[in-house]
Amino acid sequence: MAAQDAAVETADPGVDSVRNREIGIEQEHLNQVYRRLEEKIHEAEFLMHDAAKRGQVGTPGALAERDAQVFRAGVHLNRLNNEFEDFLFGRIDLLHGKDGKKGPDGAYTSIEPADDAVRPDNTADIGETLHIGRIGVLDSDYAPLVIDWRAPAAAPFYRSTPVDPGRVVRRRVIRSKGRKVLGVEDDLMRPELTAALDGAKLPVIGDGALMAALGQARSHTMRDIVASIQAEQDMVIRAPAASVTYVEGGPGTGKTAVALHRAAYLLYQDRRRYAGGILIVSPTPLLVAYTEGVLPSLGEEGQVAIRAVGNLVDGVEATAYDEPAVARVKGSSRMLKVLRHAARGALELSGPAGEPTGQLAFGEEPQAPSRAPDRLRVVAFGRRIELEAEELQRIRHNVLGGTAPVNLLRPRARRLLLDALYAKSGAATRHTDHELAAELRSSFDEDVAAEDAFIGFLDAWWPELTPRRVLTAMADERLLGRWARRVLNPGEVRRLARSLRREALSVHDVALLDELQTLLGTLARPRRRRELDPLDQLTGLEELMPQREETQRERAERLAQERTEYAHVIVDEAQDLTPMQWRMVGRRGRHATWTVVGDPAQSSWSSPDEAAEARDEALGSRPRRRFQLTVNYRNPAEIAELAAKVLALAMPGMQSPSAVRSTGVQPRFAVVRDGNPAQTVRAEAQRLLDRVDGTVGVVVAMNRREQATRWLAGLGERVVALGSLEAKGLEYDATVVVSPAEIADESPAGLRVLYVALTRATQQLTVVSDRRDEPDAKGVPDLLRD
Numbered sequence: 001m002a003a004q005d006a007a008v009e010t011a012d013p014g015v016d017s018v019r020n021r022e023i024g025i026e027q028e029h030l031n032q033v034y035r036r037l038e039e040k041i042h043e044a045e046f047l048m049h050d051a052a053k054r055g056q057v058g059t060p061g062a063l064a065e066r067d068a069q070v071f072r073a074g075v076h077l078n079r080l081n082n083e084f085e086d087f088l089f090g091r092i093d094l095l096h097g098k099d100g101k102k103g104p105d106g107a108y109t110s111i112e113p114a115d116d117a118v119r120p121d122n123t124a125d126i127g128e129t130l131h132i133g134r135i136g137v138l139d140s141d142y143a144p145l146v147i148d149w150r151a152p153a154a155a156p157f158y159r160s161t162p163v164d165p166g167r168v169v170r171r172r173v174i175r176s177k178g179r180k181v182l183g184v185e186d187d188l189m190r191p192e193l194t195a196a197l198d199g200a201k202l203p204v205i206g207d208g209a210l211m212a213a214l215g216q217a218r219s220h221t222m223r224d225i226v227a228s229i230q231a232e233q234d235m236v237i238r239a240p241a242a243s244v245t246y247v248e249g250g251p252g253t254g255k256t257a258v259a260l261h262r263a264a265y266l267l268y269q270d271r272r273r274y275a276g277g278i279l280i281v282s283p284t285p286l287l288v289a290y291t292e293g294v295l296p297s298l299g300e301e302g303q304v305a306i307r308a309v310g311n312l313v314d315g316v317e318a319t320a321y322d323e324p325a326v327a328r329v330k331g332s333s334r335m336l337k338v339l340r341h342a343a344r345g346a347l348e349l350s351g352p353a354g355e356p357t358g359q360l361a362f363g364e365e366p367q368a369p370s371r372a373p374d375r376l377r378v379v380a381f382g383r384r385i386e387l388e389a390e391e392l393q394r395i396r397h398n399v400l401g402g403t404a405p406v407n408l409l410r411p412r413a414r415r416l417l418l419d420a421l422y423a424k425s426g427a428a429t430r431h432t433d434h435e436l437a438a439e440l441r442s443s444f445d446e447d448v449a450a451e452d453a454f455i456g457f458l459d460a461w462w463p464e465l466t467p468r469r470v471l472t473a474m475a476d477e478r479l480l481g482r483w484a485r486r487v488l489n490p491g492e493v494r495r496l497a498r499s500l501r502r503e504a505l506s507v508h509d510v511a512l513l514d515e516l517q518t519l520l521g522t523l524a525r526p527r528r529r530r531e532l533d534p535l536d537q538l539t540g541l542e543e544l545m546p547q548r549e550e551t552q553r554e555r556a557e558r559l560a561q562e563r564t565e566y567a568h569v570i571v572d573e574a575q576d577l578t579p580m581q582w583r584m585v586g587r588r589g590r591h592a593t594w595t596v597v598g599d600p601a602q603s604s605w606s607s608p609d610e611a612a613e614a615r616d617e618a619l620g621s622r623p624r625r626r627f628q629l630t631v632n633y634r635n636p637a638e639i640a641e642l643a644a645k646v647l648a649l650a651m652p653g654m655q656s657p658s659a660v661r662s663t664g665v666q667p668r669f670a671v672v673r674d675g676n677p678a679q680t681v682r683a684e685a686q687r688l689l690d691r692v693d694g695t696v697g698v699v700v701a702m703n704r705r706e707q708a709t710r711w712l713a714g715l716g717e718r719v720v721a722l723g724s725l726e727a728k729g730l731e732y733d734a735t736v737v738v739s740p741a742e743i744a745d746e747s748p749a750g751l752r753v754l755y756v757a758l759t760r761a762t763q764q765l766t767v768v769s770d771r772r773d774e775p776d777a778k779g780v781p782d783l784l785r786d
């Protein structure tokens, strides 16, 4: 048989030859899949060619048909080429099923073995073998050669466990590179059975794929976990997208990985519905960059926008962090009142001359704000008419009654001004005849509205306000004090105003800008034509296709920019959203279904109760489906144990997830003796670089970020320095955590931030302490002692 020929037989007739034979069998299957894919590529190329020829006929019908064909074939080709790498990764060998019914996509409705599938002596025959891959491939008879990992038939590959095996006897993960199968790893789901495949005993190879995947060196980008998704994770990934799917789990339980795979799954399930876009909200740009490659590796990108919470408003890319006391104020829902007052109060400041939109560069040192004009003078019907400050004030007050967005009230303000001027002109009493009076009025309005004095006044008195302009106005402490009266205390006002005078926007400013956008409103702009997504109309392999002219990334960016709302919103690290950020995210998913993943124990927000309240408001009364992830796939037990000590301090009574493996390497403790951490940290980072193949992260308190980058200069690209808040969601082969006490003291949520820092390593952890950590004789800091 060809399969056996392909295997590289070794001299050792034992385990290796069985392994090689099994690799050979999978190689033959992969060859068959490639042959089929090549056929399909030829078909696609032929279609394109043929379509081009038809185009020469020149009738409008032929041209339209050609366009459709070229599009389909081009996209088909693109998809096939993209998916060519490493797409066959799994196999399940199943007992005969209860009824064995097949759905149209090869999905099996039966997950239970038939009553007679297992004989009384515990022997059984394999009734069916399925291969699982990144996309589905049918052979020329429409039998599945590979089943898409997201299809229902693939679910047992992930769901089956020895406790609840269903029909699965053996689950196999296939490792391949290009067209070559490199290895197989099996898990036996029914070890009690003696199962036979084609009359021979079913062989079992390896120690399972999960451990192999977890032990691999990390790079600066996340990998997909499609070959080793675990049962509890699969339950979340495939949960029906009704209302809110709510997932909690400790560090390393795969929340981010699950969220990304869920996006791919939802698109597979219902592409038409999610043509409205999926938004993934991530806490930091670093985590966005780290996770960005996962979706393309799963064949999905075009409909998904991954955005950092500081980058949710178009055109704004905030990366600066506020000091904790300021962040607390900016994130609090108390800001809502302040912003409401500011949005209205800013009207009373004059728009700068010659700047009709009133746009001020953010971060500009605010000059003493000039007041809006307090007198309006026009000439109408040959008379001078004037409105005084008091009348103007009354009109403004009148217009502002209610809660309508300020910019949208400008037409009403204009009308009431004209009313008042007309009343003063005395013309109103001149005619009793209705028609004549109306004519007079409209010619009055026309004349006055065209007058430069009136236009200039309106622009200054009721400028179209931008969120940035209002935020800039809030940098004036005196004004802010007025707008925040009885909401913020003077210290908070001072700190907030000072922070708004800074050069760069902070992550927390973005939610304020978004809120202001809502309070101010945008004057109507022409609606964009809704894009028809060609993927909406397609089914089946031939038609699973990305774009021809635009790259997926370009498309994602374009769609993200055009979109203000999404069909599904996934919030990663949800515990970190402040109330104001929840409001911002909530606006993007008013009609969406949601997946919310987080871990309260890692929250860097000081009052989790307030954030939870805001979250509940954003999610409304939609019912929640709750899931808990319980296994830590990242940290070895040795590191997880140390981190659990901080968890016990930060959240007494909270259960830590159980680590799935151990390395035998205990965390190391080093102490800075001379008060200068540079040398110690550098030496410890170097030591770890020598011991691991992948990345090393050095986590310091936020205020030491720049310093720490200098400490590591010249050590190469495998090592990075990051502030404690930036470490969120990331992972490294090894980490150096510098001064736990400093990290813990930095904010009210400091212990939870330290817990995050301590749970980033997949292999080794070194803790560097200085005096303030009060290390004992072994260098163990006070916070990490028993």
Ligand SMILES: Nc1ncnc2c1ncn2[C@@H]1O[C@H](COP(=O)(O)OP(=O)(O)OP(=O)(O)O)[C@@H](O)[C@H]1O
Binding pocket: 210, 213, 214, 223, 224, 225, 228, 229, 230, 233, 249, 250, 251, 252, 253, 254, 255, 256, 257, 258, 599, 602, 633, 634, 728, 729, 730, 731, 759
């Ligand atoms: N089923 C799995 N197979 C292989 N690797 C996995 C699996 N589940 C999780 N991992 C790996 O474990 C690590 C942690 O996953 P992930 O970052 O998604 O966890 P998390 O719950 O978001 O963690 P944190 O809360 O600390 O940010 C990643 O390297 C991920 O690839």
